[in-house]
Amino acid sequence: MSVQGEHFVDLLRLGKSYGDTRALTDLTLHIKRGEFLTLLGPSGSGKSTTLMMLAGFEQPSEGRIERNGVDITHLPADQRDFGVVFQGYALFPHMTVAQNIAYPLKVRKVPTAQITEKVGQMLERVGLEGKGNRGIKQLSGGQQQRVALARALVFEPSLLLLDEPLSALDRRLRQEMQVELAHMHKEFGTTFVFVTHDQEEALALSDRVAVFNNGLLEQLGTPQEVYERPASRFVANFLGDMNMLGVQNIRRQEENLVCDYKGQPLIVSNGVSAATVDDGKSWLAIRPEHIDLLPLSQTGGGNGVVARMEKLTYLGTHVNIDMRLADAQPVALRIPVSHPMLNNIERGQDYWCSWSRQHGSLITS
């Protein structure tokens, strides 16, 4: 069993061009053994290019890939001992479950007795014992995913690459599959590198998330880090709804930072250090669920802005409230349906929208 946390695959200053198209620029990424690492970004941001270079299906234009410190940049795909799972799983429909799982071992010319034993063990580990002789179409979506993972893991790869495996599924099935995938990662302890454009999926599954934009790695961190402390406006917006206030005059005050929004000081204890802040444009980013709604009589004390209520949207577990500041800047709130203010909130009225200093992030790029 491998130890999580140890570096074992390193992407070093990796770049890729397809003719005039720049797909990836200067990517350095250290993949830790045993982690669930997700490459997240919009379409065309360079995620698949990265995965394909890791797999050995594409050659980098610049940089190199190392495994345990050994250069494998030009090692053929079939000598890398990395498993790959593609979108929709690409199972062989004319083969049984057992034949599908056996396939990578057959290709590797493993003796038949050993194949039978390994396939049997694999069926058990993925909870499909007794189903080896079934056809693929006789299985549920969840069971098919388990076969796909079993087939990719049967030769004990050191790394499993998953290229948007869930993207073709509907929302409910997708959520079920996410639970299964997390379970399989835990069960096998193999390092997973997973590509998705779905931020919820990335946050739900990953130990770390690498956020890509336009061929560049914008941020690498735990789900909480990239969501709560986005390093750029792109990351802030890509990971969910975000309020952005253009702020100025950032300065240090004891262990906090203070910035001005239209002359009003706001305190931040979460974000870039004052030393790195220049006089250019900066933003204070606050998630809608971190802003509380209070009557104007409670103005003062902590961070907050006065805003006029414009629209309320009921969404079952919570309500979204669209507000607007005096300067026309929109502010979005997401509050639980049990919030006491919901009984007497009125459109066109002013309220105090407040947040704690831990829940604002300063962004300078």
Ligand code: ADP
């Ligand atoms: P993602 O996986 O994030 O959607 P890709 O890595 O597939 O993004 O693509 C990154 C960029 O490289 C895009 O502009 C895409 O059009 C381009 N690209 C990817 N593969 C090829 C290819 N085989 N030939 C030419 N351009 C490509």
